[in-house]
Amino acid sequence: MADTGWIGAALAAARPRAVGALMRHFRDIDRAEDAFQEACVRALRAWPDNGPPADPTAWLIFVGRNVAIDDLRRTSRLGPLAEDHDVAVQPDMEGYLDDRDYRDDVLRLLFVCCHPDLSVTDQLALALKIVAGLSVQEIARAFLVAPKAMEQRITRAKRRVGAAGLPFETPSTAERTQRLAAVTKMIYLMFNEGYASAGGDAHIRVALCDEAIRLLRLLLGLFPGQSEVMGLLALCLFQHSRHRARLDRNGALVSLEDQDRSLWDGVAIREGSVLIEKALRKASPGPYQIQAAIAGVHCAAASAADTDWREIDRLYAALQEFDPSPVVTLNRAVAVSKADGPAPALAMIEPLSQALDGYFYFHGARAALLEEIGRLDEARSAYETALTLCSNAVETALVEKRLAGLSKKIAVPVG
Amino acid sequence: MLYSILIYGTEGLVEKLSPEEREALFGKHRHLQATMREQGKLGPVVQLMPTTTAVTIRGGGKAPLVTDGPYTETKEALLGVYIIECGSLDEAIEAAKLLPLDVGTLEIRPVNWFGGEHLHAGA
Numbered sequence: 001m002a003d004t005g006w007i008g009a010a011l012a013a014a015r016p017r018a019v020g021a022l023m024r025h026f027r028d029i030d031r032a033e034d035a036f037q038e039a040c041v042r043a044l045r046a047w048p049d050n051g052p053p054a055d056p057t058a059w060l061i062f063v064g065r066n067v068a069i070d071d072l073r074r075t076s077r078l079g080p081l082a083e084d085h086d087v088a089v090q091p092d093m094e095g096y097l098d099d100r101d102y103r104d105d106v107l108r109l110l111f112v113c114c115h116p117d118l119s120v121t122d123q124l125a126l127a128l129k130i131v132a133g134l135s136v137q138e139i140a141r142a143f144l145v146a147p148k149a150m151e152q153r154i155t156r157a158k159r160r161v162g163a164a165g166l167p168f169e170t171p172s173t174a175e176r177t178q179r180l181a182a183v184t185k186m187i188y189l190m191f192n193e194g195y196a197s198a199g200g201d202a203h204i205r206v207a208l209c210d211e212a213i214r215l216l217r218l219l220l221g222l223f224p225g226q227s228e229v230m231g232l233l234a235l236c237l238f239q240h241s242r243h244r245a246r247l248d249r250n251g252a253l254v255s256l257e258d259q260d261r262s263l264w265d266g267v268a269i270r271e272g273s274v275l276i277e278k279a280l281r282k283a284s285p286g287p288y289q290i291q292a293a294i295a296g297v298h299c300a301a302a303s304a305a306d307t308d309w310r311e312i313d314r315l316y317a318a319l320q321e322f323d324p325s326p327v328v329t330l331n332r333a334v335a336v337s338k339a340d341g342p343a344p345a346l347a348m349i350e351p352l353s354q355a356l357d358g359y360f361y362f363h364g365a366r367a368a369l370l371e372e373i374g375r376l377d378e379a380r381s382a383y384e385t386a387l388t389l390c391s392n393a394v395e396t397a398l399v400e401k402r403l404a405g406l407s408k409k410i411a412v413p414v415g
Numbered sequence: 416m417l418y419s420i421l422i423y424g425t426e427g428l429v430e431k432l433s434p435e436e437r438e439a440l441f442g443k444h445r446h447l448q449a450t451m452r453e454q455g456k457l458g459p460v461v462q463l464m465p466t467t468t469a470v471t472i473r474g475g476g477k478a479p480l481v482t483d484g485p486y487t488e489t490k491e492a493l494l495g496v497y498i499i500e501c502g503s504l505d506e507a508i509e510a511a512k513l514l515p516l517d518v519g520t521l522e523i524r525p526v527n528w529f530g531g532e533h534l535h536a537g538a
Contacts, residue, residue: 009431224484
């Protein structure tokens with residue numbers, strides 16, 4: 001029935017706020033999830049006939065709370081309340097709850113998921129389960145593990161978080177800022193987990209990117225002035241806008257240069273651009289905003305040749321100020337090679353050879369620069385080092401192709 | 416008489432629908448557009464970007480105050496809408512500031528999709 005589908009979507013949209021409020025009320029993740037689940041069951045019974053309530057989120061919190069209290073009374077033998085009283089009552093929530101009330105609830109819900117005792121995968125799985133409301137099957141698919149194993153992981157993670165104690169006092173401004181930073185980073189990792197995947201299963205993991213974007217929209221809706229959240233949302237939108245162009249028909253990764261740009265999602269790119277403009281107005285730059293600006297320059301180019309590499313070089317220089325890491329320098333060198341040629345780029349990355357010795361992309365990029373300059377034997381040796389550091393078949397195929405091209409050059413010298 | 420139809424709803428809900436359900440929903444939009452277009456009675460149609468892209472402008476004493484996020488005061492009514500073309504968000508904000516700010520608040524929301532026709536109001 002089409003109506004039920006619509007209700008399902010409404011329940012999914014209400015979930016983070018409702019579960020967040022219920023967790024504050026019961027101080028227990030499982031109880032909050034169960035209460036929400038039960039409220040959803042009742043919504044599916046009541047809403048098709050009565051239509052959706054004026055404030056579905058408030059309805060779900062109200063009903064979920066009553067059901068759980070009922071349940072508590074039953075188990076403590078105090079006897080149940082009147083049968084089905086909760087469905088009959090339409091709570092008058094007008095002017096009662098707005099986003100200010102949900103802000104800390106949703107933030108807390110996300111924050112307990114990124115508990116430092118948990119591995120990153122466990123953090124992401126927990127957030128997808130509790131906040132996004134994905135099923136264990138869906139999460140297991142996204143992480144390419146068996147549902148049973150994922151279920152155990154999530155149960156263990158919940159127990160650990162519960163044992164560590166949930167942070168229920170209203171956070172101070174400093175704590176709120178710290179929570180926001182932790183949560184934002186967790187969502188960034190969620191996006192990357194989906195984005196970095198390549199090959200045959202990549203389409204499954206697009207779900208991780210979609211959910212990360214949804215969570216960022218939720219977070220930014222609750223904290224509308226946070227320029228780094230704007231930046232990260234813009235970054236994810238720009239990167240995700242290319243997802244249909246990133247894989248060819250055989251599931252192999254297509255480089256940015258070779259992508260069919262007509263497959264890029266213009267709607268996502270426009271939204272990302274607006275968010276970057278909004279963030280810039282706040283004059284409070286940060287690493288996510290700068291990375292988004294870099295991705296935005298790529299998205300704005302009609303063809304690879306039209307890319308404004310000088311602007312990208314300038315933005316990487318700004319990013320180095322925030323994050324002076326060898327990987328950022330390596331990325332900047334790529335922009336420099338496009339703008340000024342391979343020699344200055346190579347000079348820029350040679351000092352990184354120790355720091356990035358075990359890094360596939362370093363040897364790949366160095367090899368490409370050496371090849372461009374014409375130092376072909378050194379290029380071959382660098383490609384061969386890169387080949388030993390590939391982490392998946394797509395990377396291996398890419399390097400092998402370059403090596404094959406190089407062999408031809410060496411065998412048949414031009415000129 | 417010209418009429419506007421304003422659509423309210425929960426954000427992020429349409430994305431959670433199945434492709435078939437979404438298709439049915441957009442199908443109803445296309446049906447209305449086709450019906451009105453055939454009769455020469457279709458004006459502009461816009462789909463707005465998410466509220467996370469919005470800014471709000473309030474008359475703030477000497478200088479108008481621009482804040483991030485949509486206008487959320489539900490007790491006030493929507494009185495009018497402009498669709499303008501600007502090269503940047505800053506330009507749109509400057510344009511909006513030309514409007515009277517002492518009797519109302521303005522929200523600027525980028526347009527995701529623009530369609531429909533140019534309509535000459537009869538009267």
